[in-house]
Amino acid sequence: MPATTDDATDAPQAYRELLEHYRRYSNLNKASGVLSWDQQVMMPEGGAPARSQQLSTLSGLQHELLTDEAVGDALEALADADLSDEQAAVVREIRREYERSDAVPQELVEEVTATASEAIEVWEGAKADSDFSQFAPTLEKLVELRREIAAHIDPDREPYAVLFEEYEPYLDLETAERVLTRLREELVPLIEDIGESDVTLPRAFDGGSYSTDAQESLSRDILDRLNYDWERGRLDTSSHPFTSGSQFDCRVTTRFLEDDPLSALTATIHEFGHAFYNLGLSQDHYGDPLGESRDLSVHESQSRLWENHVGRSQPFWELIGDDVRETFDVDADDETLYEAANVVYDDNLIRVDADELTYHMHIIVRFEIERDLVNGDLDVEDVPEVWNDKYEQYLGIRPENDAEGCLQDIHWSYGNFGYFPTYTLGSVMAAQLYAAAEDDLGDLDGDIRAGEFEALQEWLRENVHRHGARYTTDELVEVATGESYTADYFLEYVTEKYGQLYDL
Structure with a gap:
């Protein structure tokens, strides 16, 4: 030991x-x-x-x-x-x-x-x-x-509240509800403004067919750029992307869609964030809580930070633009690729392929349904209809079948009820952490554009990873950022980013 x-x-x-x-x-x-x-x-x-x-x-x-x-x-x-x-x-x-x-x-x-x-x-x-x-x-x-x-x-106590604590014991269900409610109230008008905007962002990959071999090659190249430690990790495929492992062996999976290479790219970067966190935990404390991650909201903050604040940023697409054009033979400049990676889809039914804004409507649907299921307010047989109704209510779209509706996620087959809110809690935390890192480090855009991720990675190692579960979630946010947990940074980030993209 x-x-x-x-x-x-x-x-x-x-x-x-x-x-x-x-x-x-x-x-x-x-x-x-x-x-x-x-x-x-x-x-x-x-x-x-x-x-x-x-x-x-x-x-x-x-x-x-x-x-x-x-x-x-x-x-x-x-x-x-x-x-x-x-x-x-x-x-x-x-x-x-x-x-x-x-x-x-x-x-x-x-x-x-x-x-x-x-x-x-x-x-x-x-x-x-x-x-x-x-x-x-x-x-x-x-x-x-x-x-x-x-x-x-x-x-x-409410059964769902008890189960939620399995995944996030220190940000209580009332906090999750407050964040989800605020995001619903502020993101829905923003999404509606985008829908009414005269700007139409390009969908650079629509209509193409992209081999899984080419997608895997690019995924591996990007993991190389992000400094993924192949001696302690591997990349495989699964029906639903996930990460599994410890600081000595942490593996990521992705999935490849022949008509949408962005799906695998964003999923791979997302899972990298999870793996990078695990691989940054203290090796000296392997097997005790100081060598364990700090629950799922923090874990999701790491995956969402890398997927969105890095992987969907303009500097990142300037970095990988040539690789993307060469791999997929697409005629699109860096700006077009960046815009294509940030289209707000008003017709997307699939959570893992959702943009940064509508993603949280997907989470709210799942949260409301699983809470009612566990608390006995919804019968299992009624899930497909309620699911479809909520998608129509929150996203203006209705699934045509169960595969693109209530069967799209694997989590309930694990019995993981209470997991979904941590995705949004983590996205909110990611924005707060990234803002703090930017305050400390300066020009992160320049680092990303140059493919230099070491400073950001060291900041995350120092301020998040090395602590393991020493602090409670709210304490860790305070230690890392100097402020209590807040949705302000996330809402400021998406409002500015998508306001510029859609000329709002």
């Missing part, structure tokens, strides 16, 4: 015992992650029944380790111990996980894991056939199981 910079040898015996238990739990958790990655990337189609049992067994062992009586005893012994700030943070994070896990029966944990593992294959088949009815019974079971978990953790 790597030595830690905050030496545990001077800590109480209970602290050392607590770390030993937690590190074993953490390693099982990471092993499960590798099996899950394999299931989505490499596993033969027939492997799901065995894989569900394997993951179920591992989840049971994880639960058993985390809720061991010795962990509870150690936490009790450390309640009033004299600990360093870092040690106190470790105890805080383990205590939070322990208390949530200890409230849930192990057999329920194993059942949820097995059901979710099997659900991935069911979802993929239902999406391929565009038939929600194939997935509905599995989704209903997952919703029921997650409600049970929420009831065990806190039966007196």
Whole structure:
């Protein structure tokens, strides 16, 4: 086990015992992650029944380790111990996980894991056939199981609020609602103004066909430019792009659409942001909370920062313009490519391909539906119709089938209810972090244009990554930016950027 910079040898015996238990739990958790990655990337189609049992067994062992009586005893012994700030943070994070896990029966944990593992294959088949009815019974079971978990953790609170804390324990659901409401109120008029603008941005890639080999080659070249560490990572394809791994091994996936190379490009950069965060976590603290990421809002801030503030910026398209023209044989200058990468689509049904503005309407739809599902205010069988109605209400478009509607995302097949708001919370945080980095570093546009990303990357390493889970989310934002968490920077950023693009 790597030595830690905050030496545990001077800590109480209970602290050392607590770390030993937690590190074993953490390693099982990471092993499960590798099996899950394999299931989505490499596993033969027939492997799901065995894989569900394997993951179920591992989840049971994880639960058993985390809720061991010795962990509870150690936490009790450390309640009033004299600990360093870092040690106190470790105890805080383990205590939070322990208390949530200890409230849930192990057999329920194993059942949820097995059901979710099997659900991935069911979802993929239902999406391929565009038939929600194939997935509905599995989704209903997952919703029921997650409600049970929420009831065990806190039966007196709204189930969805309890589940949301699994992904973002420190920015509460009221904060998420406040941010989502403000964005809906301020982005909808901006989107409407764009729709009424006389400016029509070019769609430089429309009508073309772009080979997956060419797209993969460009994706790898861009990961090279962004300093992705291939000795600790890899790029593969999956039905839904994702990132999996630790500071020693963090892998990204993307997907290629032959009629839309922008989809793979933005997805790859987005996943790079997740991987770059993981790879920047403390290696000395591998296996303890100081070597773990700070929950999903912060994780999404890293992916959205790289995808949008870097990957959709004008300097970035000036940097990669020649590569894009050569790879795809498109006749478009850098300005045209930049504009094409930032079209606000009034007809896009797919979240992962959405622009920066309408993206958050996609999130709001999912948030409202999954909250009603979990809280018992919406029946599973009614999801497709409600989904389509909300798309018409918020985006002015209506899906023609389930594949481009309520089956497009994989998250519910994992049983991940409460995950979606973190995308928007992270986008808001990304703008605040990028503004702070720009204040500290100066001309980031010039760095991006020159392909020099080291200064920004070092700033993120210093102000975000190295802290792991030492700080709560709001504390980390304050440490990194000097201000409390706010949506002001995001709204200023998109208003200025899209005001210029659409001559508002």
